[in-house]
Amino acid sequence: MKVGVVGAGISGLALVHSLAEQDVDVAAFEAREAPGGVVQSRRVDGRVVELGPQRLRLTPGLESIVDDLGLRDRLAFGDDDQPIYVYHDGELRVAPLSVREAVTTDLLGPLGKLRMLLEPLTGPARPDETVDDFLVRKLGTQAARRYLGPLYSGLYGTDPRDMLVEYSLGRVLEKAGVDRSVLLWVVRTLWEGGESPPICTFEDGLGELTDGLYEAHADAISLETPVESIREREGGYELETAEGTERVDEVVLTAPAPTCADLLAPIDADLEATLRRFNYNPIGMVFLESAFDGTGIGTLIPPGSDAQISGLTWNSSFLDRDGLFTCYVDPLSYPALTEASEAELGRVGAAEFERITGAPATPIHVHRWEPGMPAYDRSWRAIDDLELPDGIHLCSNFVGRPGIPGRLRNAARLADELAEGSSSGA
Numbered sequence: 001m002k003v004g005v006v007g008a009g010i011s012g013l014a015l016v017h018s019l020a021e022q023d024v025d026v027a028a029f030e031a032r033e034a035p036g037g038v039v040q041s042r043r044v045d046g047r048v049v050e051l052g053p054q055r056l057r058l059t060p061g062l063e064s065i066v067d068d069l070g071l072r073d074r075l076a077f078g079d080d081d082q083p084i085y086v087y088h089d090g091e092l093r094v095a096p097l098s099v100r101e102a103v104t105t106d107l108l109g110p111l112g113k114l115r116m117l118l119e120p121l122t123g124p125a126r127p128d129e130t131v132d133d134f135l136v137r138k139l140g141t142q143a144a145r146r147y148l149g150p151l152y153s154g155l156y157g158t159d160p161r162d163m164l165v166e167y168s169l170g171r172v173l174e175k176a177g178v179d180r181s182v183l184l185w186v187v188r189t190l191w192e193g194g195e196s197p198p199i200c201t202f203e204d205g206l207g208e209l210t211d212g213l214y215e216a217h218a219d220a221i222s223l224e225t226p227v228e229s230i231r232e233r234e235g236g237y238e239l240e241t242a243e244g245t246e247r248v249d250e251v252v253l254t255a256p257a258p259t260c261a262d263l264l265a266p267i268d269a270d271l272e273a274t275l276r277r278f279n280y281n282p283i284g285m286v287f288l289e290s291a292f293d294g295t296g297i298g299t300l301i302p303p304g305s306d307a308q309i310s311g312l313t314w315n316s317s318f319l320d321r322d323g324l325f326t327c328y329v330d331p332l333s334y335p336a337l338t339e340a341s342e343a344e345l346g347r348v349g350a351a352e353f354e355r356i357t358g359a360p361a362t363p364i365h366v367h368r369w370e371p372g373m374p375a376y377d378r379s380w381r382a383i384d385d386l387e388l389p390d391g392i393h394l395c396s397n398f399v400g401r402p403g404i405p406g407r408l409r410n411a412a413r414l415a416d417e418l419a420e421g422s423s424s425g426a
């Protein structure tokens with residue numbers, strides 16, 4: 001059996017790695033001249049700049065790949081104990097993510113804090129409930145709107161009022177084993193001593209991981225070779241590229257939904273229409289250099305604030321990346337995002353950074369992602385109508401968890417299924 005993989009971002013690379021471990025024949029094609037997809041690390045003025053993800057969690061799945069690739073001594077750990085701040089009423093306030101922070105923060109008033117304690121008395125998510133309605137009902141308006149809603153939805157650049165719990169937060173809570181009360185789950189986890197895996201990156205950025213995966217499997221991955229079409233052929237498929245035709249038994253697509261729609265249109269028009277329903281949000285990334293010496297992981301800027309950015313990562317502080325800060329611009333915070341020039345985005349990022357932290361900053365690089373992040377908004381109802389023909393699989397972030405540990409898990413699970421099918425002759 002041969003598996004054809006479209007895309008060599010982290011999902012495609014992890015899939016190739018897991019398939020190769022199980023001796024399954026695989027051919028992967030990547031449109032760009034470099035592997036990694038949205039994982040892209042660069043040096044700008046001597047600093048490691050991450051155009052996409054800034055860091056990840058060293059989950060067991062990641063740890064085993066790191067060891068396979070001999071990258072353990074390249075790991076760099078972030079300081080998990082630093083606070084996350086919320087920009088509220090013109091000031092930076094600590095987001096209460098621990099019991100100590102919940103007691104001491106001035107982000108919530110006494111009534112807002114007390115209201116959170118009523119959460120165990122509230123019921124589970126209701127059909128068609130939005131993330132905003134759900135969090136307000138369970139934890140009160142202050143906690144929901146000042147930090148919990150934005151903390152979750154800000155990852156995707158979507159307004160919590162446009163996200164349905166069933167297709168977004170509900171799935172995360174279910175996976176984490178939260179049945180009815182989030183608060184009781186947190187207390188239980190703390191009691192049992194459960195800890196999140198540490199935050200990490202690599203000395204030269206996350207690109208070390210994707211480059212390492214590519215180098216380990218370079219003979220199976222063709223760079224600068226976009227798949228132009230997929231055709232059905234006698235019990236299998238043909239992947240058409242400028243270099244020729246690859247005959248495969250199974251096809252895995254790891255690209256964003258619009259590209260999957262283009263490639264699958266000739267095979268299944270209904271599937272194409274379903275794939276076109278998934279919305280994405282563009283994201284602008286402005287990389288700033290500043291002498292600001294605050295200690296923290298970053299700043300969350302809830303929708304509705306007058307700031308024109310949606311958040312900041314303080315790479316300088318928690319990742320020890322000297323003087324570097326990453327500023328996020330999404331269409332909620334800056335509706336002109338897609339038309340703005342890079343110079344304009346740089347100016348907006350630096351001005352808002354100074355307003356929020358009080359320290360001047362200089363833009364050193366700007367990058368815009370389009371299509372950007374899966375929005376996980378109401379358009380995710382489309383997932384109920386997603387029916388794939390035999391031999392076609394999706395291992396893209398819009399059908400699973402977008403975080404890199406989630407991508408690694410999805411890839412490993414699919415590789416197991418394909419390897420099992422191959423050994424049973426299915």
Ligand SMILES: Cc1cc2nc3c(=O)[nH]c(=O)nc-3n(C[C@H](O)[C@H](O)[C@H](O)COP(=O)(O)OP(=O)(O)OC[C@H]3O[C@@H](n4cnc5c(N)ncnc54)[C@H](O)[C@@H]3O)c2cc1C
Nearest residue numbers: 007009010011031037038052053054226227255402403404
């Ligand atoms: C700005 C940003 C910040 C993020 N921050 C974090 C973070 O801090 N931590 C975290 O864990 N996650 C983060 N994420 C999420 C995570 O990085 C992504 O979900 C994940 O990297 C996506 O990987 P992927 O391989 O599924 O998709 P992609 O990286 O999109 O890869 C798809 C690949 O397919 C290729 N391709 C497209 N069309 C074709 C074609 N026709 N033929 C061949 N190849 C094709 C593309 O060139 C691309 O390389 C972030 C994402 C973004 C965008």
